[in-house]
Amino acid sequence: xxxxxxxxxxxxxxxxxxxxxxxxxxxxxxxxxxxxxxxxxxxxxxxxxxxxxxxxxxxxxxxxxxxxxxxxxxxxxxxxxxxxxxxxxxxxxxxxxxxxxxxxxxxxxxxxxxxxxxxxxxxxxxxxxxxxxxxxxxxxxxxxxxxxxxxxxxxxxxxxxxxxxxxxxxxxxxxxxx
Amino acid sequence: xxxxxxxxxxxxxxxxxxxxxxxxxxxxxxxxxxxxxxxxxxxxxxxxxxxxxxxxxxxxxxxxxxxxxxxxxxxxxxxxxxxxxxxxxxxxxxxxxxxxxxxxxxxxxxxxxxxxxxxxxxxxxxxxxxxxxxxxxxxxxxxxxxxxxxxxxxxxxxxxxxxxxxxxxxxxxxxxxx
Numbered sequence: 001x002x003x004x005x006x007x008x009x010x011x012x013x014x015x016x017x018x019x020x021x022x023x024x025x026x027x028x029x030x031x032x033x034x035x036x037x038x039x040x041x042x043x044x045x046x047x048x049x050x051x052x053x054x055x056x057x058x059x060x061x062x063x064x065x066x067x068x069x070x071x072x073x074x075x076x077x078x079x080x081x082x083x084x085x086x087x088x089x090x091x092x093x094x095x096x097x098x099x100x101x102x103x104x105x106x107x108x109x110x111x112x113x114x115x116x117x118x119x120x121x122x123x124x125x126x127x128x129x130x131x132x133x134x135x136x137x138x139x140x141x142x143x144x145x146x147x148x149x150x151x152x153x154x155x156x157x158x159x160x161x162x163x164x165x166x167x168x169x170x171x172x173x174x175x176x177x178x
Numbered sequence: 179x180x181x182x183x184x185x186x187x188x189x190x191x192x193x194x195x196x197x198x199x200x201x202x203x204x205x206x207x208x209x210x211x212x213x214x215x216x217x218x219x220x221x222x223x224x225x226x227x228x229x230x231x232x233x234x235x236x237x238x239x240x241x242x243x244x245x246x247x248x249x250x251x252x253x254x255x256x257x258x259x260x261x262x263x264x265x266x267x268x269x270x271x272x273x274x275x276x277x278x279x280x281x282x283x284x285x286x287x288x289x290x291x292x293x294x295x296x297x298x299x300x301x302x303x304x305x306x307x308x309x310x311x312x313x314x315x316x317x318x319x320x321x322x323x324x325x326x327x328x329x330x331x332x333x334x335x336x337x338x339x340x341x342x343x344x345x346x347x348x349x350x351x352x353x354x355x356x
Contacts, residue, residue: 005183005295006208009215009288030184032348036341037187039290039302043339045347052351091305099304101276102325105283106302110187112217112284113291117183124217124284126277127269137351147280161221163214169223170210173230173315 003117012112013160015121016070018152023076027118031078031151034114040103041095046086047104050079050137057136061148064132065125074122074150079133080108081143101146108147121154181295190290191338193299194248196330201254205296209256209329212292218281220268224261225282228315229254235314239326242310243303252300252328257311258286259321279324286325299332 032049040046052058053076061079062072071077082104087095108124115122125148133145210227218224230236231254239257240250249255260282265273286302293300303326311323 003183004181005186005291006181006212008183009212009292012215012217014217029344029348032344034184034187036344036347037190038287039190039192041304045342048347048349050349050351054351054353057351094304097275098279098324101279102283102286102304105280106287106290108280109216109284109287113183114187126219126272126280137349146276164223166207166210166214169214169226170207171226171228171315173228173232173235175232 008113008117010160012116013121013158014123015154015156015158016123017155018074018121018150019155021075021153023120023151023153027120028076028151030118031111031114035080035107035111038103038106038110040106041087041099042090044086044090046083046100047107048081048083048143050081052077052079060136061133064136065128065148068125070123071125071148071150074152076151078111078149078151079137079145080104080111080147080149081139082146083142084144085142104146108149111149115151119153120151122149122151124149186291186295188338190294191299191336192301193332193334193336194301195333196252196299196328197333199253199331201298201329201331205298206254206329208296209289209292213258213285213289216281216284216288218284219265219273219277222264222268224264224278225285226259226261226321228257228259230257238314239311242314243306243326246303248301249303249326249328252330254329256289256327256329257315257323258282258289258325258327259317260324261320262322263320282324286327289327293327293329297331298329300327300329302327
């Protein structure tokens, strides 16, 4: 298991099967701490994290995610929430519709990489009914759930998903030759 | 200089002053490769990256960012773009308004961490006029600029920005004691 940052990015996988083995609380806390280190607009930190261990609530989340049962089968489920109004208080609509989503996505990516570095498996789940997740977590009105991460020790070893060649997604604007 | 993933997250800073020293092309390419390793909805990879070395275009970007001159003062400026229509083709409005922003933010965070690991300094610039950036880069209609990263060797060493205590941003939902 590597903790080299670039290797960790390469080894990151979407894991949907988990061992029947609990995740230590102090490691879960380190995942949250990693998330909070993310860059964010104006250091507003427009986020809140829910760590769900309760089985019934995990199943409520799985149902909210269109019955993706693997969400409930993980011993811990982390829900990343954004606080659009907090971002809007300084940055108006750009804060609510862009920055708070970017800030929480950067936090989520930190969380994903940290989990990988700890030998954990997780998956970034974005397909869910936000109202059902809000009900499952009894969210305050200001919080918007933006990503769900079921977390456990991996019981599968999928191959990496393919990427388009860099040339297809990169444009270089260099100074014209004299 | 560490490349440990958690240490890199802790050492990441917003750097706005750069040495007069070029960034090697192969390192810039590794930043882009790191970005493309980000998780993304349905592996659609709804992104495009512009590496700007041309001085005039760098100044156009700085002006588009409300005259944040440090953007132009970096030897290389990377602009991350999203392709909302590509995400919408499979996921409709949730793809255009959420997933493609999250996917590109995760890519941006990979880029930021990779830059840190290479000893480079950069800053996530989100405040800019999207139309002016689109004009500066002659963007196709399908691309939306979502983040600008001026990249260079750091000429400052700022302290980390403070974070709220984890307890303020974390809620644990555990099984009630029997």
